[in-house]
Amino acid sequence: MKRKVFESLIDRYRQNKASANERRLIDHWYAELDKEDMPQYHVDENQIWGKIHRQIGNTPTKKMAFQKMLYWSGAVAACLLLCLSVLFWSRENDHAQSRKEVLLKPGFRIFETGVAQRKRVQLADGSTVILNARTKLKLDTVSFDRKDRIVELLAGEAFFDVKKDSTKAFIVNAQQIQTRVLGTSFTVKNYTGLDDISISVFTGKVQVSANSNPLGVLTRGEQIRYARNSTTSKRENFDLLTRNSWIExxxxxxxxxxxxxxxxxxxxxxxxxxxxxxxxxxxxxxxxxxxxxxxxxxxxxxxxxxxxxxxxxxxxxxxx
Known part of the structure; x- marks a missing residue:
C-alpha cells in the first residue's frame, strides 16, 4: 500500500496532475534537499528505498491524517525523483563533456602513396581524390565538411573530382597556394623536386590564390604555374588528353x-x-x-x- 501511494504520487507529479498542496509539499522537500550533499556518480537505489520505507513505516498510519500521510509520501517521492535526476544528469553531463572534448580535438589522417603507386580516396562529402605516386594528402577528419571542405596536399600530385555543394567551398592548400572551388575537377601538383606548383582545370571553374593574393580564375583547359622562389605565376593552356595520363x-x-x-x-x-x-x-x-x-x-x-x-x-x- 505504501509503495502504491508512493508510485501514484510520482505519476501525478510527472504528468503535472498533482494538486497545489501536493506540489507545495514536493517543492518544500526539494528545498530541504538543496542543503544536503548529493552523490554525483553513485546512487544506491536500495538504500534510498530503505530510507523511504522506514520513514513511511515509522509513521502511525492509524493516527495519521490523510494530509500528513500525503506529505511524507510526497516528500519521499520527490527525494527519489531528485536522486535519480541527479544521477542521470551527472552521467549525461559527463558523456556530453566527453563527446565535446572528442569533437574539439583535431583528428588528422594522412593518405599516402609510394613509388609506382596510385590510390583512389573517397571523401565523406562524396568527392573523389586520385593520388599520384609519392603523394601525401592531409585531412582533418573532425572539421571537414562542417563549414568548408578543406584538405592539404603536403607533397605530390592529386586529381580532385569535387562533388558540387553551393553552401560549402572545397579548398586545397598546397604550401602558399590555395585552390577554391564549389564543384569541379582539377589537378594540383606540388612535388618538392620542382620549382613550381601547378593547378590544372578539367571541368568547371577554379579560383587560385597565393598567400591570400588572387592569381586568377581558371576554366577548362587552363592552368597556372606558380614559382616558389620568385613568387611569380604563369597562366597557360594544357593538353587535356595527356595531362592526367599518370592515372593510367x-x-x-x-x-x-x-x-x-x-x-x-x-x-x-x-x-x-x-x-x-x-x-x-x-x-x-x-x-x-x-x-x-x-x-x-x-x-x-x-x-x-x-x-x-x-x-x-x-x-x-x-x-x-
Whole structure:
C-alpha cells in the first residue's frame, strides 16, 4: 500500500496532475534537499528505498491524517525523483563533456602513396581524390565538411573530382597556394623536386590564390604555374588528353625540363636521376614513360634524345 501511494504520487507529479498542496509539499522537500550533499556518480537505489520505507513505516498510519500521510509520501517521492535526476544528469553531463572534448580535438589522417603507386580516396562529402605516386594528402577528419571542405596536399600530385555543394567551398592548400572551388575537377601538383606548383582545370571553374593574393580564375583547359622562389605565376593552356595520363600509369613529356623527367622516372621506377652539369639540367625532353617499359630500355631512350651517357653512382644514375 505504501509503495502504491508512493508510485501514484510520482505519476501525478510527472504528468503535472498533482494538486497545489501536493506540489507545495514536493517543492518544500526539494528545498530541504538543496542543503544536503548529493552523490554525483553513485546512487544506491536500495538504500534510498530503505530510507523511504522506514520513514513511511515509522509513521502511525492509524493516527495519521490523510494530509500528513500525503506529505511524507510526497516528500519521499520527490527525494527519489531528485536522486535519480541527479544521477542521470551527472552521467549525461559527463558523456556530453566527453563527446565535446572528442569533437574539439583535431583528428588528422594522412593518405599516402609510394613509388609506382596510385590510390583512389573517397571523401565523406562524396568527392573523389586520385593520388599520384609519392603523394601525401592531409585531412582533418573532425572539421571537414562542417563549414568548408578543406584538405592539404603536403607533397605530390592529386586529381580532385569535387562533388558540387553551393553552401560549402572545397579548398586545397598546397604550401602558399590555395585552390577554391564549389564543384569541379582539377589537378594540383606540388612535388618538392620542382620549382613550381601547378593547378590544372578539367571541368568547371577554379579560383587560385597565393598567400591570400588572387592569381586568377581558371576554366577548362587552363592552368597556372606558380614559382616558389620568385613568387611569380604563369597562366597557360594544357593538353587535356595527356595531362592526367599518370592515372593510367603513363607520363607524356612534351618539351619538359630535366627536373620533370627526373620526377617522372622517380615516380615510375624509383630511380634517382641526376644531371652532371648545368648544360644537362637545361635540356628539354619529349617522350613517353610507362611502367610497362623496362628501366634499361627507358634509360637508353633518355640518353638517345641528346646523345648523352649515364653511369650509376650509389643510388643515383648520373646523366652526362
Amino acid at each position: 600509369g603513363r607520363v607524356y613529356l612534351k618539351q619538359s625540363s630535366f627536373a620533370e623527367l627526373a620526377l617522372a622516372v622517380r615516380n615510375i621506377y624509383g630511380v634517382e636521376l641526376e644531371a652532371a652539369d648545368n648544360l644537362i639540367s637545361r635540356q628539354l625532353y619529349s617522350m613517353p614513360l610507362s611502367r610497362q617499359l623496362s628501366w634499361s630500355a627507358t634509360l637508353e631512350s633518355i640518353q638517345a634524345i641528346h646523345h648523352n651517357k649515364s653511369r650509376k653512382e650509389g643510388n643515383k644514375v648520373l646523366i652526362y
